[in-house]
Amino acid sequence: MSKSLLEQLPGIVAAGKRQAAQILEQLEGRNRVSLQTRELVIPSKDRGGFNFWGNDGADAADTPNRLIYGDNLLAMAALLAGDEGTPSLRGKIDLIYIDPPFDSKADYRTKITLPGTTIDQKPTVLEQFAYSDTWSDGTASYLAMITPRLVLMRELLSERGSIYVHLDPTVGHYVKIVLDEIFGKRNFQREIIWRIGWISGYKSAAKNWIRNHDDIYFYVKDRDHFHFNKQYIPYPDDYVRRDGNRPTGQGYPIEDTWNSSEMDRLDSIQIMSFSKEKVGYATQKNESLLERIITASCPEGGIVADFFVGSGTTSAAAEKLGRRWVVSDLGKPAAMITRKRLIDQDAKPFLYQAIGDYQVEQARSALGRSFRVGDLAKVVLDLFGALPLPPEENMNGSLGRLPGTRTLVYADSPSRLTTISTLKRAQGYREVKMGGFDKVVVLGWNFSAGIGQDIKDLNDPNLEVLVIPPDLLDRLKKKGAGKLTSDVRFSSLQYLQAEIAARTTDGERESLAVNLRNYVLLSPDAINLDQANRAKLQDVMNSEPLALIEYWAVDPDYDGEVFRSVWQDYRGNTENDGDELRVVTTAVLDLPQADGPRTVCVRAVDVFGFESEVVISGVEVQP
Structure with missing residues (x-):
């Protein structure tokens, strides 16, 4: 007889804590996760005075705001580890707001409107595998996903820090049990009810009581030291008490049910079609919600984080309120929408970053922490249809040849960028290995952004460069190499x-x-x-x-x-x-x-x- 979810929950939490503990143990080691800066975005018209690298990395507050593309588990590991240019954010973040996916039936396909046509794109392979893993076993696998992430979030929070976890009744009560375990019941502050408002898209479909709210769980790192700026709604001009007198003071103190009365008219959950904020993202939230949370729980000069940033509302609101921010998302559409939104509002310069060694981390997950790059190269060569060269010609196992041809195949390492130096090295192998080959094919995981120009400049018709499928490691983990040969496609590179x-x-x-x-x-x-x-x-x-x-x-x-x-x-x-x-x-x-x-x-x-x-x-x- 299978265990109920409540019976599974202690094991799920324990496994999530172990996973987080392993990540924390690796922060100081050679295998720590790093961030790669893709771009310093300078939207504002005044472009002077932005020398972020002149402070010797003395303080996290001196570093620019950050938008990170990639798995938030790896992003948080990198933020905890820090690097030479940017210090660790362990214990530095004052407020975390997250709105993780909580609808297992959601369709996250993207509509891309182009001149004369509209294209329906399914989630990228990275998003698709992450999403399928999240819901592969229903709520149990969802909790297995969220638990280690919540542990790392607690490590990032400052002693005065708070976390707001935005959910709905589908998984909210189960996640609260996990939150109690990680943050402690004594640090639970409020269950906030955010009403959908006066217009509800759920009414026509509902067959019983109308759903009209989401839940937001508010926890703190330490209930004896957390920052909170009590919020008030100004009294309307015509407001009087029952005795006929006008009240004094700052206003009506905000309760834990939001948008529940004529006085508290916080914007609805639903973004209206005419809203200036609307960016076309399915799960977009209103800036007024984040402005209320940030004003209450992040002091001026503090740092706000959101690791499921979606449409960028958290970073947009933090920017307007003068708070520092660091946000991440696994979805490329989310990263692009957030970047454009910040440029639109003339944000201060910020970094756009990605996980530096994404495939290495995937390989460790798929093949074990002790995997060797040479072992992976053999798998890639086999899937491409290449036979390995003899050991004396192939010290690290990265070279192969296509049977019946004079074509050499070079499988690059997932731990390196494929650059022009890589291509020249492959050209050299083509000339000297086994008496020389007519052609060389380079298979790469990660490429320098200018690789297209490099290939053009080399002007070598006997050099071909192909992309190893980015989902390959996930597929190896799920299916094994023996079942993949027929449907693995290596693609050509984009070029500007x-x-x-x-x-x-x-x-x-x-x-x-x-x-x-x-x-x-x-x-x-x-x-x-x-x-x-x-x-x-x-x-x-x-x-x-x-x-x-x-x-x-x-x-x-x-x-x-x-x-x-x-x-x-x-x-x-x-x-x-x-x-x-x-x-x-x-x-x-x-x-x-x-x-x-x-x-x-x-x-x-x-x-x-x-x-x-x-x-x-x-x-x-x-x-």
């Missing part, structure tokens, strides 16, 4: 083309004009689309490839390390040309005059979240 149209000077200022010329999407087979939507995509690729660009940015003084975006445009921004479905294809930057040539980097993100860049060196002033 851009040019400098003009660089001219006028007194102490100069103008730099940059043109987008072309964009080549990676193989459509690598995108999670059905056949009909893949055909629609192919039509756009053939007729108007630049319509696939979701966002692009320019760094006019690229140092080869950190991309500092001082100009951005994105679909939906109508300030430049009024076209919501296309980006402008020319950027004109007004810059302080610089001596000597510039190195300009152009970076783009397509509608599916794939990044590419091109670096243009030696850009001189034109007469």
